[in-house]
Amino acid sequence: MGVATEQPVGSDADPALRPRSAVGVGLAAGCAVLVLALPLLTTAMLGDWSYRTIQLEYPGARVALSTTVVQVGAQAGAVLSIGALVHLLFLQVGSARELAWLPERLELRMLQTTSLLWLGCATFLVLLRGLDGNGLSFADLSDPQAAIYLFEATEASAPWLINAGAALLVAAGAWYAHRWTGLLLPLFAALVGVLAPVVSGQVLVGPNHDIGSDAAAIQTVAAYPTLGAIAIAALRVGSGRLLAPAMLPRLLRLTVAGLVVMVTTEVPFILFTLAGSAPTASVTGWFLIVRAALLVSLVAVVGTGWWLGQGGLLRSRSLALLLATGLVLATAWSAVSVAMTRVPPPHYFVHSTIAEVYLGFDTPLPPTAWVLFTQWRANVLFASMAVLGVGLYLYGTWRLHRRGDRWPVGRTLAWVLGWLTVVLATSSGFGRYSGPDFGVHMIGHMALNMLAPGLLVLGGPLTLALRTSSGRGGAGMHQWLTWLLHWRGLRVLYNPLLVFIGFISSYYGLYFTPLFNDYMKYHWAHQLMNVHFLLIGYLYYGLVVGVDRTPRPLPHIAKLGYVLAAMPFHAFFGVILMTSKQIVAEEFYSYLDMPWADLARSQYVAGGVAWAGGEIPLMIIIVVLAVQWARQDSREGRRKDRQLDAGRDEELAAYNQMMRQLAERSAPRAAGTPGEDSP
Template sequence: MTEPVTTDAGPTGTANKRVRRPRRGVIAFLILGFVVLAIAFPVTAAVLLDEAPYLQIFVSYPGADVAVTTTVLLACSQMASLVGVGAMVHLLFLRDSPARRARYLPQGFEIRVLRIASGTWAACAGALVVFEALDANGAPLDRLGIGYALPFLWEASDAPKAWTISLVAAMIVLFASFFADTWTGLLIPLWVSAIGVLAPVVTGQVLVGPDHDFGGDAAVFQTVAVHTFFGALAVSGLRVASGRFVAPETLRRLFLVGAVALPVIIVTDIVIGLFKLAGSPIVASLTGWLIMIGGTCLLVATGALASGWWLGRRARLRAGSVTGFLTVGTVATAGWVGAGVAMTRQPPPQYFVPTSIEQVFMGFEVPDAPTLGVLFGQWRPNLLLFGIAAAAIIVYLVAVRALRRRGDRWPAGRTAAWLAGWVVVVVATSSGFGKYSAPDFGVHMIVHMSLNMLAPGLLVLGGVITLLLRAARPDRGKPAGPHDWVTWALHWPVLRVVYNPLIVFVVFVGSYYGLYLTGIFGDYMRFHWAHQLMNVHFLIVGYLYYSLIIGVDRPPRPLPHIGKLGYVLAAMPFHAFFGVILMT
């Protein structure tokens, strides 16, 4: 990249490099691409479809004003949340600042993008709370003039509730964008934004039809990967359009993120496509054509990234080529968003496949009694937990390999414990035990105990934090990397609160009573996403609890040895009392 740059130092002293003039042609191309592909395309589909999609699912037509406004808001909200998450990914992981400066957030381009994107996301999500309540219930706009109409419509559908969660998440991100000044200040907004973008997805089309457990889990991975990579790609595209410099290290890290995220997006796109088509030919429905359009945009984005990587490998990457592939990738992202929004305006084929009661709630049938042969022999992959386990094992083994190549040793027992812990997770959730954990309460409790006690007890013996710190050595002369990120997170005051022994104890013990002795359990078992949320909750809480007792890694609030013994003994009566309640 050879164009002249200037340095605009922010309040924190972090340099914000940029070229002298914005690229007006690139800006116009990005705006045109967003308007045409992300907004005009799904709006045209909504107008042409008219009332047909509503009548197919026996919902009254709310009118073109509600349908079109909802479509526009969906497109703007998705692009805004995508850019907002991408801005946080840039600020947290893609900057080329050394560790001593990267710990503080520069008040520059990415922060401004984050504020605008999160504000737009919040405004659109707030409007969607109202318009999704109308659209999902087939109520016209003038229905809002009736007293108590909006609360009734909000309660009658899951869509406005999901967008309420998204609104809260967007407001938290917007608030943090004005007051966060350190690296750790964006960790909570990043986590909250993941919840905000997932809520409308997991309660949408992927929650309906046979095999929706596969579709829902694939949608979770795809949503996270899309917002991480496409969001970062879009922010880079906006950066070059505004005339700013994109550092070579930032591009290198963007290529690395793409190398991980793009295969995930492609594989999950195939899984979701097969789920939605439900065996019908891809050209036999509008959903199939939209899947092909989205796939084409995905291939264009992949090709743009591959071309940039290829030029970089041969030292031919110049400012013009960087602008080219980032701009094409950003426009392809807008096209992918537009195809996805258009897809939500049309019921997919899986809506109309004959579905049993078991498939309505779980996505699959369980015709056999849960005998030992069935529990150990009938496997149905839990894509979410299996994917998490695979990623955790790969990262761990890569870190062990990095240590060994450097000549350092790592205890084989810790590696075995880490692998065994994730094997327990996979067996508990993907074997017949996981398959029957929804229809059979006894099997569910076996899975619960495995995820809450057995697996965490093994995982904490793996010492993953210690391994990461040793494998990723700090280098003050280079940009901040994994060692710095882990170190900053460990010294984060919020983590000290999370690891407070009293809080961990109350959550670990209280989860049983709060879940099973209230109506939460009955409500959660109706939805696949809620069942998965329970599984993840069990695993995380168990990990926190056992890391304070037998963990290899030093927690932010370590207990003395006598305290660890008392910690274990104190939990026993609560578990015994809970067991007596269940048995009686």
Template sequence: MNHPSLNPARPHRGVLAGFVAAVSVQALGVPALAVVLMGSSGYDALARSYPGIFTSLLSAILRVVTEGASWLTVGALVCALFLRAVPGQSRRLLDHDFEVRVGRASALVWAGSALLLIPVDAADANGQTIETLLLPGALPYLVQGSYLPGAWIVAFILASASYFLLALGSRWTTLLPALLASMLAVLAPVVVGQVLVGPAHDFGSDAAIIGVPVSAALFGASTVLTLRLCTGRAIRPSTLDRFVRMAWFAWPLVLGSEIVLAAFKLVGPDPWQTATATLILTRLGLLVGLACLFVFTVIGERRGRISRHQLTLLSCVGTTLSLTYLLVGVVMTRIPPPQYFVPTTIAEVFFGFTIDEAPTLSVLATSWRPNILFAVIAVSAVILYLAALKRVRSRGHAWPLGRTVSWVLGWVVVVVATSSGLGKYSGIDFGVHMTVHMALNMLAPLLLVMGGVVTLFLRATTPAGTHGAAGPHEWLAAVLKWRVLRVLYNPLLIFVLFIGSYYGLYFTGLFEETMRFHWGHQAMNLHFLIVGYLYYSLIIGVDRPPRPLPHLGRLGFVLAAMPFHAFFGVILMTSTTLIAEDFYRQVGAPWADLSASQYVGGGVAWAGGELPLLIVIIALGIQWARQDQREAVRKDRHFDSGLDDDFEEYNAMLRRLANRRASADSREDT
């Protein structure tokens, strides 16, 4: 790496001014031109009233501002958390960092523009003018008339939370929840947008859930680094190295998600003749162009052929291309895509695919439909684990084979539960759904916690030392010492989450509402997996939890949960009230027997909850016995080697007591 190009320099005022001007014109001009050229065509295609040029234009421009600010916020947080390579003690303090200041400003803009989009998109999505909002009762009525205003409410709350965390927090761990809130805020308007409609929308939604936050992190971080260059600030070589590694990982995910979204949207008669096809090809071309520019810049920098000024110019070009990618995406939200106009069945409306056969054992075993989100998570988790294992073994350290097998099998269970016929039929049959629930909440976490992933990563990573820049080892150590993690591992909280999730989800209207949306179903599955992991890691996990329990406490923890599982299953089996009856009748599967399905689901919940806990009790007993055996062997070894003098000390104490008693008796005789 050629260091001089990364050293501090005088701000490139001309470059910065030109860059800001070009970006501003581009950000305002492209959506304005698109809105003017399209006119009412997008609204007419959906048989919706045209709200007028002002409302349409205001909605498009605010959407650009919101998405641009969200990219900057996420990018600034990624840079501050993972890319900045500040050595020494100052690596833990972030409040004065350039990235944090950028994040604060962009989060504030993000929250403000999202707040404005609530009424604006309420009017725009319902084909009403801005003036309509002034009528009594119009705003709440229009907000309820579309999913998008509700998504902007969520985005506003989460963006505001990110701003306050950035404004008030000064330590590394404070920014972790800010990044999580920002990622969720980015997704809020996406999951209720165009990916919510059409055949195979389960594929489209998963692709967007993966690609949108990854693209925000990648392009947002590159924009923040560009701002550092334009303002004359230094970029450490290690920071650039980290960004390069992140880009190699993130770019394939972004490209893959775009390809899946293209396949999802471009359906029906002559889809390639539509404006959506042109815009998709433009975005794919921009991704390829950005990749070429990235490779050219990295190679030139490593060979010392690029000066700081040239690096700044190339970074500005890359940021302009990424902004164009964002703007094309905003324009796409104004155009109804081809999949909107493809005839769909009721099952496709809710699930994204048709279901023609009853869920027999052979159908469940052979009728697979990939769950992209969980498949990507599972594959990534296994690859990272095996990479860490390879590094540990290269250092000459042993690692139990059983832990590796347990980790891999845990993710195999996740993939089978979500991508086999079980996952495919989990939305239409309650008994199958409960089987998936038990697999994700009881079986998969039980295997995953036995993998000891935290211990493995701590051994695989190298401490940076007092004067080095924080890396993966320090990040993981900071999370393990984090007060929030100690709160999450409070036994009472975990117990309430583990048991209360059953009653709170199925005995309220929450289950029926989440089943109507693919993103809701995915969030529910993820909740099952995370809560199960927390529960089992506290009881039987290899990794030491922040609040470890003694063996007797673990046993009591398991025994306390068993009656609640049994009671829940019995309620389902004996209840005359059907869970999510309206939803299942609306789906209208011809083979459906709702009462029988709920009875099966109750039996699965009963048996599926009790059997894993019985296995845990047996495993706890074995662990307890082994620990006592190891302790006994250790004491015997110390005693045989003469290192344990407990018995000698005890005998000496008895002699001293005897001597004191003899002395007292002699004094009484005299």
């Protein structure tokens, strides 16, 4: 991509840039006013109406307006913090050695400032959301009984407690991290933190909320890095600091990919939110129209930048104008998104069955074999993960093939089959009935925890990524992956003892405690369980039969013992389920009250699935491990044969060298012995 622009300034402290800093200040101030105006106006105009319509007590204008202002501040701080993290981790240019350490530049200073803004607002929101969601005013805080009630009724404020914890971790990384790997965990925590209020908010209510929740979650993960990266780049250019030409292609690729995801997920989100009503029939509908128009405009701006960059026509003035426009559109989109949270959406008022309240859909038929294989319902999250995973993998194999390199077909087949297993377990009737039937749930659990990960690790995705990425031209994906594989945090994650404990405790800690009963009531918690099953299974099998080299590789004999040690735990777990008289998550299944349900029989089936479903995959893994062991011994034997044929046997050479050294040491002593004994 050619970019016609002036030579970028290497230092942020260049005095020549300071006169233009007023442009950045003015741009930031204008966006601050824009992002505050619409949510505040919405809250003030609606008054107590938005509370009364959903049977909530009105906490008063002071609490409502304060909550809105602080929520805007928390979202702005989060967007800018994540944008700064993306710039520091993935958009900087230079040699790998230079970028291993965090540079003292504008992005780091902005991260330090915005993370503190995010932390302060999110912490205050823990209190404000408790007041706002429970109809309490500031004056009520003086009443001890009201304070106790606020402490106990934490449902409204708990997501913001997670959000504040993420902000704290980001702030700690911003001020104390010295290497780029020190920001990896804060970036992950930031994405989890911004997800918490979204998945537990308005999208958790109404029919089809499983689709709406997944669409909103995916859009959130894409929106914060995309909008944040645009905002940081715009503020940098507005302060007079030019972007390096090599940075622009990375920024454009990121924004294009992010906007594609945002546009794609906006469609199911709109359909779920409107719930069949006309877009102009509600305040939320008008907000959705404006939000869609802003998103289309943002796509047009980024598309224009891409087109100009491809033609070598993107100059510094046009770049500054495009970034400023993009910042304004991104700010307006964020303002509309916050304002929407202050208005009850149409799907709140649609009649829902008990199954739709908990699951998002009905399951009137019993889970027969025909129903399980024919009654499909797309799990948007895992279907998207599968499409992305298979697509990127096939693209990598195509790149290898194009340059003449070979990639084993068996690895590609294992990777594709692994994701097909995930889709079957989550989007077929097995996924649909994993909520109302414990036996079907256990089949999905075994597929995600035992079968799919074993296939995925045989695909060797990291090895493929390292082979397809270039190690030249400064820091890029190859360098990031190399550093990541040597990161201390990854060594802790792949600690065999911790992985084993996590793999086994997933069963006992989840099903024999109240955790499973509570998690099944919420779609986000059910999805979190599935993600955990897949991830811990991937870590476990990655240590045993994975193609990718792990930070803590085990010898084959240890791998065999690792697998054998897990087998009794699955058997005990299955036996306990089959013989127990206490029904797992009985409260949840009683709430659903499915006419075809037989809880005792379902639990007995679940125990049998856990027993057989745990033993059979592990036996298959032992066979795979034996094959890998034999192949490695065969390769080692062939290598030694080649060395012997070439006269380069390292062990024999070392032995001969040792014997020569011993002979040289004893030769002078032997020569001097007769002289010492002679008279």
